[in-house]
Amino acid sequence: MTTRAPRRDAVENRAVILAAARSTLAVDPYASIDVIARTAGLSRRTLYGHFDDRDALIRELISTGAQRFNSIAASIYDEDARITLARLAARLWHEAAHVHLAAALALDETHVEHTAAALAPLRRTVADLVRRGQEDGSFRTDLAAPTLARLIEEMARTVVSRTDATSSDAADVAVRTVLSIAGLSWREIDDLLTAHPDIDATAPADRTARA
Template identity: 35%
Template sequence: MTSTDEATTGRQQRADARRNAAAILDAATRCLARDPDASINEIAKAAGVGRVTLYGHFDTRATLVGAVVDRAMQDAEAALSAVDLSGDPVDALRRLIDATWTITNRYGALVVAAERTLPGGEMEAAHEAPRARAERLLERGRAEGRFRDDLPVSWLVTMLHTATHAASAAVYAGEMAAEDAPRAIAATMLGLLTPPGGVVPDPRG
């Protein structure tokens, strides 16, 4: 084999490897969105590769779940960064919740899979950008007197993400319809965020 042939073969192998990795990520996303306990065998079969090939790219199931979550969070950040958070903080919060739920529901049971598989530190790191966005909105709402200021903002943001993940788990378990989740999340958060003695806004505006 000539050096040119070897170079061509090397490029082809790298291209094949990239396609396999992308196919595995796509298949893992689909499988985990349906079933948070989807096995490596199921994911490999859906990707059209063998276990050896899958493990050549992702050495453990946790590594694969982490890679799927990373890609999902990149998609989420692109979508959420486009949400208009100006104007009345309550209206902005409703829009943020609606957009966040659209992304969360798109990935279905992946949220459940991530919580079951990844260490807490990895989940926290994955949510850094969404947390920072929510913190800025809540801080502005507090400054404008729309949100309570007697609880730490970090706690309130944690409750927002907890409510969102709880809704995802409830939808997966069949306890709630997906279309009802944004209202449930908004009702929960507005009840919590409204200053003591204030009138809780309608969750749907």
């Protein structure tokens, strides 16, 4: 007689569902709950035992991605606000390129409020960094700090959503764009990146250490 394998516990099932959702939605952003459940090897009933509906599942994907982004933001610091911003942009680009699905979902206007709440720590980091850069003369001061921080955030959103993550110069474009919005000229950006070759948006996420 064949012995039935033990059922996966709730924690494992949830992890399997999230993994299936990431892989399925990466191929088809409009994939249904049925498709995700089949990919996970689970029934719809089991999936609904963890998530009330498809939106709840997507919100969980955004939240887990946001936790990683927030952790990266908390790990980067340099006395020079320009270097901090460049490293932050590089690391976040690297993460977004590797979890492009979560980044794309986060940029979806349908989930903008949830995304804003999930990324609140990252947004506070950017706002504090902008204020520091303005105070020491590193960043432009013709705009109020909250406005400049919002411009940097919106430009980063645009670059992530419009740039091909597989392009060889995509990371460089992202970093240069953010620094440009902060007020640096293209010559200043060239000098900064030349002087700090460790600012590498293609580097593994764990390579950058706190300065």
